[in-house]
Amino acid sequence: MRKLDNPSASRNCQPILNVLKNVLSKEKPLRLLEISSGTGQHSAYFSNEFPNITFQPSEYDTTDFESITAYAKDCKNQNVLKPIFIDISRDYKTWENKFDEESFDYMLNINMIHITPWRCTEGLFKNASHLLKKNGLLITYGPYAVNGILTPESNVNFNLSLKSRDPEWGVRDIRDLKELGNKYGIVFKDSTDMPANNKTLIWQKI
Numbered sequence: 001m002r003k004l005d006n007p008s009a010s011r012n013c014q015p016i017l018n019v020l021k022n023v024l025s026k027e028k029p030l031r032l033l034e035i036s037s038g039t040g041q042h043s044a045y046f047s048n049e050f051p052n053i054t055f056q057p058s059e060y061d062t063t064d065f066e067s068i069t070a071y072a073k074d075c076k077n078q079n080v081l082k083p084i085f086i087d088i089s090r091d092y093k094t095w096e097n098k099f100d101e102e103s104f105d106y107m108l109n110i111n112m113i114h115i116t117p118w119r120c121t122e123g124l125f126k127n128a129s130h131l132l133k134k135n136g137l138l139i140t141y142g143p144y145a146v147n148g149i150l151t152p153e154s155n156v157n158f159n160l161s162l163k164s165r166d167p168e169w170g171v172r173d174i175r176d177l178k179e180l181g182n183k184y185g186i187v188f189k190d191s192t193d194m195p196a197n198n199k200t201l202i203w204q205k206i
């Protein structure tokens with residue numbers, strides 16, 4: 001089985017883990033659903049630090065399944081499950097893999113929000129409002145604008161290139177995400193500045 005290497009995932013695994021160490025509990029068995037796992041590097045990397053958490057990777061692009069499975073297989077704690085297909089824009093009740101309400105303590109979504117249509121972001125927050133337990137956390141990572149301002153110039157250019165690839169893509173504003181979250185009972189808790197002008201955002205289901 002072939003492990004794919006996404007250079008940006010290789011670079012951001014450790015900085016994201018540093019944030020997760022302050023946010024995720026190590027105390028009891030917990031469940032985390034990752035949306036858009038890509039190569040599978042993130043869940044695998046984080047699983048080594050959190051033996052108490054069962055990681056459920058997922059992807060829209062099923063050609064990534066082989067790589068996600070290969071990374072999971074080598075995890076020292078064997079706490080990464082087989083990948084499942086999830087189109088996050090669809091309601092969780094229509095997914096092939098059925099989950100009860102409040103099945104997860106955490107949901108994780110890295111570098112998807114800006115590179116998919118807004119309906120995926122809406123689906124992420126809407127589905128999180130059903131699938132997370134009360135007080136459960138949604139963790140998102142990527143580039144974001146803040147109150148209408150996108151910095152630095154490299155992020156402005158990145159946003160233009162995203163929109164030229166697909167007019168429905170684009171860097172989202174945290175202000176708009178807060179409004180969306182409030183609609184679904186997912187409230188903004190914290191933002192951490194990350195390398196390469198990205199941010200890790202922590203959201204909580206109330």
Ligand SMILES: C[S@@+](CC[C@H](N)C(=O)[O-])C[C@H]1O[C@@H](n2cnc3c(N)ncnc32)[C@H](O)[C@@H]1O
Nearest residue numbers: 006009036037038060061087088089110111112
């Ligand atoms: C830039 S990649 C990020 C992958 C991975 N999280 C990482 O950081 O390496 C964006 C991901 O969003 C996924 N994606 C696109 N449409 C989606 C959808 N409707 N539901 C869930 N994921 C989707 C793509 O398949 C792709 O893996």
